[in-house]
Amino acid sequence: MTTLDHPVSPAAPPPAEPLTSIVVDGVSKEFALQYQRTLKKIALAKLRKQKVKDTFLALEDVSFKVPQGQSIALMGLNGSGKSTLLKLISGVMKPDAGQVLTRGRISGLIATGAGFHQQLTGRENIFMNAAILGMSKEETEAKFDDIAAFADVGRFMDTPVGNYSSGMFARLGFSVAVHVDCDIFVADEVLAVGDRPFKKKCMKRMEEIRESGITMFYVTHAAASVRRMCDRVIVLESGKVGYDGDVDEGIKYLHYDDSDDEPDVADEDSADEELASDI
Ligand SMILES: Nc1ncnc2c1ncn2[C@@H]1O[C@H](COP(=O)(O)OP(=O)(O)OP(=O)(O)O)[C@@H](O)[C@H]1O
Numbered sequence: 001m002t003t004l005d006h007p008v009s010p011a012a013p014p015p016a017e018p019l020t021s022i023v024v025d026g027v028s029k030e031f032a033l034q035y036q037r038t039l040k041k042i043a044l045a046k047l048r049k050q051k052v053k054d055t056f057l058a059l060e061d062v063s064f065k066v067p068q069g070q071s072i073a074l075m076g077l078n079g080s081g082k083s084t085l086l087k088l089i090s091g092v093m094k095p096d097a098g099q100v101l102t103r104g105r106i107s108g109l110i111a112t113g114a115g116f117h118q119q120l121t122g123r124e125n126i127f128m129n130a131a132i133l134g135m136s137k138e139e140t141e142a143k144f145d146d147i148a149a150f151a152d153v154g155r156f157m158d159t160p161v162g163n164y165s166s167g168m169f170a171r172l173g174f175s176v177a178v179h180v181d182c183d184i185f186v187a188d189e190v191l192a193v194g195d196r197p198f199k200k201k202c203m204k205r206m207e208e209i210r211e212s213g214i215t216m217f218y219v220t221h222a223a224a225s226v227r228r229m230c231d232r233v234i235v236l237e238s239g240k241v242g243y244d245g246d247v248d249e250g251i252k253y254l255h256y257d258d259s260d261d262e263p264d265v266a267d268e269d270s271a272d273e274e275l276a277s278d279i
Pocket residue numbers: 031032033056058076077078079080081082083084085
């Protein structure tokens with residue numbers, strides 16, 4: 001990942017045209033699929049003239065630009081390449097072809113608990129995670145009470161996160177991510193974790209992030225929250241951009257509004273609708 005010049009400064013006068021926040025230009029990412037794990041199995045497979053490894057193109061020639069302040073829902077079926085694209089944008093991974101350019105500081109949540117150390121306490125992990133996201137110790141100290149209040153893990157703040165439930169883990173990670181001053185916020189299915197009150201709090205916070213002019217790029221399957229929070233939908237299909245444009249058209253494109261959904265899927269959708277309207 002390369003950085004675009006001139007990070008957004010709060011002191012800068014508002015430009016006539018929004019600055020470009022993210023450029024994804026002809027990006028491809030290939031993964032190696034290892035069929036045999038041990039040396040013995042590899043040797044046996046080679047003797048039997050079986051394939052020991054293969055490659056898989058998770059992203060193929062993906063291109064788009066995002067203006068500063070736009071809020072994008074990255075959608076698509078399981079395995080279509082959403083998380084991989086998010087990792088390339090956040091700089092966790094490098095593309096094999098093409099380039100990704102971003103402007104300013106990036107924060108967000110790529111994987112629940114990524115960068116957390118099981119043996120360290122919630123408090124220690126907040127400081128470590130915040131440092132990874134580019135916050136100084138003083139900055140973290142100043143925001144610590146807000147981060148702790150948002151995570152709301154109570155007395156568990158001073159116990160090792162290895163003893164946390166998966167929801168508590170997610171709350172802590174999300175809480176640090178949303179308290180970082182950033183220009184781009186990326187998030188992978190944040191609303192898929194946590195209980196209902198926490199989901200509500202996350203959505204509210206994400207709305208605040210959006211309203212503050214931060215570029216948002218997040219993966220979701222929830223049509224109602226996309227309608228509420230996004231200006232644009234990008235749909236990935238087997239690693240390629242299948243759709244890029246208006247939100248309502250994007251949801252239609254995905255058939256997420258079809259009335260012949262399975263009952264449990266319809267329930268999930270109406271819960272999402274309810275959650276979005278609750279806020
Ligand atoms: N490190 C890796 N090694 C090999 N294959 C990988 C790796 N990471 C991802 N893949 C493969 O790349 C494809 C895209 O994965 P990715 O996680 O980006 O999809 P996704 O759209 O986020 O899926 P989901 O909705 O299930 O989270 C999948 O087939 C996955 O198995």
